[in-house]
Amino acid sequence: MADTVLRVEDLSVYYYTLRGIVRAVEGAWLEARRGELVAIVGESGSGKSTLGYSLLRLVPPPGRIVKGRILVDGVDLTELQGDELRRARGELVSIVFQDPFTTLDPVRRIGDQLLEVLLEHGVPEEEARGRVPQLLESVGLPREAARAYPHQLSGGQRQRVSIAAAIALEPRVLVADEPTTALDVIVQKQIMDLLDELRRRHGMAVVLVTHDIALAAERASSIAIMYAGKIVEQGPAEEVLREPLHPYTRALLDSVPDIDNPRWPRPIPGQPPDLRRPPPGCRFAPRCPVVMEKCRSKEPPVVSPRPGRKAACWLHAP
Numbered sequence: 001m002a003d004t005v006l007r008v009e010d011l012s013v014y015y016y017t018l019r020g021i022v023r024a025v026e027g028a029w030l031e032a033r034r035g036e037l038v039a040i041v042g043e044s045g046s047g048k049s050t051l052g053y054s055l056l057r058l059v060p061p062p063g064r065i066v067k068g069r070i071l072v073d074g075v076d077l078t079e080l081q082g083d084e085l086r087r088a089r090g091e092l093v094s095i096v097f098q099d100p101f102t103t104l105d106p107v108r109r110i111g112d113q114l115l116e117v118l119l120e121h122g123v124p125e126e127e128a129r130g131r132v133p134q135l136l137e138s139v140g141l142p143r144e145a146a147r148a149y150p151h152q153l154s155g156g157q158r159q160r161v162s163i164a165a166a167i168a169l170e171p172r173v174l175v176a177d178e179p180t181t182a183l184d185v186i187v188q189k190q191i192m193d194l195l196d197e198l199r200r201r202h203g204m205a206v207v208l209v210t211h212d213i214a215l216a217a218e219r220a221s222s223i224a225i226m227y228a229g230k231i232v233e234q235g236p237a238e239e240v241l242r243e244p245l246h247p248y249t250r251a252l253l254d255s256v257p258d259i260d261n262p263r264w265p266r267p268i269p270g271q272p273p274d275l276r277r278p279p280p281g282c283r284f285a286p287r288c289p290v291v292m293e294k295c296r297s298k299e300p301p302v303v304s305p306r307p308g309r310k311a312a313c314w315l316h317a318p
């Protein structure tokens with residue numbers, strides 16, 4: 001599609017630990033269109049953050065991208081090096097973390113930190129100085145916040161500053177890894193509202209990494225479901241939630257309390273696999289209520305049984 005700004009193709013990311021190779025992301029695929037919010041949803045340890053960091057080539061050691069392509073506006077990030085990569089981080093794709101201190105330096109004033117982001121990307125000094133107050137205002141902070149140190153701000157205000165830093169260069173894609181998990185509910189809503197507003201204003205795609213399917217349901221236009229390192233399904237949010245294609249998506253939906261669903265939440269039986277020794281075939285096969293013989297030996301292909309929807313499941317494969 002013409003307005004696709006992010007396309008992840010066949011991406012695998014492994015951690016080479018002393019105790020074995022953790023196949024944290026395997027053959028992942030993902031798409032985001034201009035201005036849309038894509039939520040990556042999955043249980044803890046399913047590889048959501050690893051996938052999110054990969055989009056900036058920021059996988060921490062001993063992690064490494066072992067294969068695949070990450071196309072942002074047609075530029076393959078996996079091929080960039082040095083200065084090109086540094087420029088792409090910020091100008092093409094940027095990230096907001098759960099803990100704003102990951103981005104903010106506790107001993108430097110907010111304004112200086114934002115200024116530095118602009119200067120590092122070649123914005124002339126005078127222009128950059130003029131942009132700092134605008135940036136603060138665009139994230140709902142007073143321009144006086146420039147003189148503050150991070151510890152003088154509340155958690156929500158600090159998250160606004162890290163969002164300001166992330167959008168300073170107007171990236172095409174903003175990855176937000178559990179950006180509101182550390183905040184109380186009211187502030188959580190304000191930060192999500194801010195992300196929505198910035199996304200609409202700049203036409204930027206937001207990739208929201210979250211374990212919270214209710215948050216995804218409320219905010220996302222598109223949902224990608226991740227299980228044990230694999231994207232198992234992606235499609236328009238309402239369709240995925242109303243009529244999931246993958247048995248894991250259904251199990252995940254049944255496992256969360258839902259006021260519209262009179263049934264008691266049913267936890268998914270069994271445990272996710274050890275990613276050092278994932279099962280052959282479909283990784284969900286050992287827990288799947290509708291497993292078939294071939295699921296245990298052959299990896300399901302990614303198919304598109306309906307326009308706009310994709311799933312990796314033998315139920316829908318020819």
Ligand SMILES: Nc1ncnc2c1ncn2[C@@H]1O[C@H](COP(=O)(O)OP(=O)(O)OP(=O)(O)O)[C@@H](O)[C@H]1O
Nearest residue numbers: 015017022024043044045046047048049050211275
């Ligand atoms: N630095 C690391 N070294 C080794 N293994 C790692 C490292 N970081 C993550 N992993 C492993 O990679 C897998 C995916 O982890 P990841 O943090 O990406 O999952 P997640 O879906 O973001 O989980 P959570 O919801 O708990 O944040 C897990 O098995 C995890 O133990």
Ligand code: NI
Nearest residue numbers: 048049050177
């Ligand atoms: Ni995570």
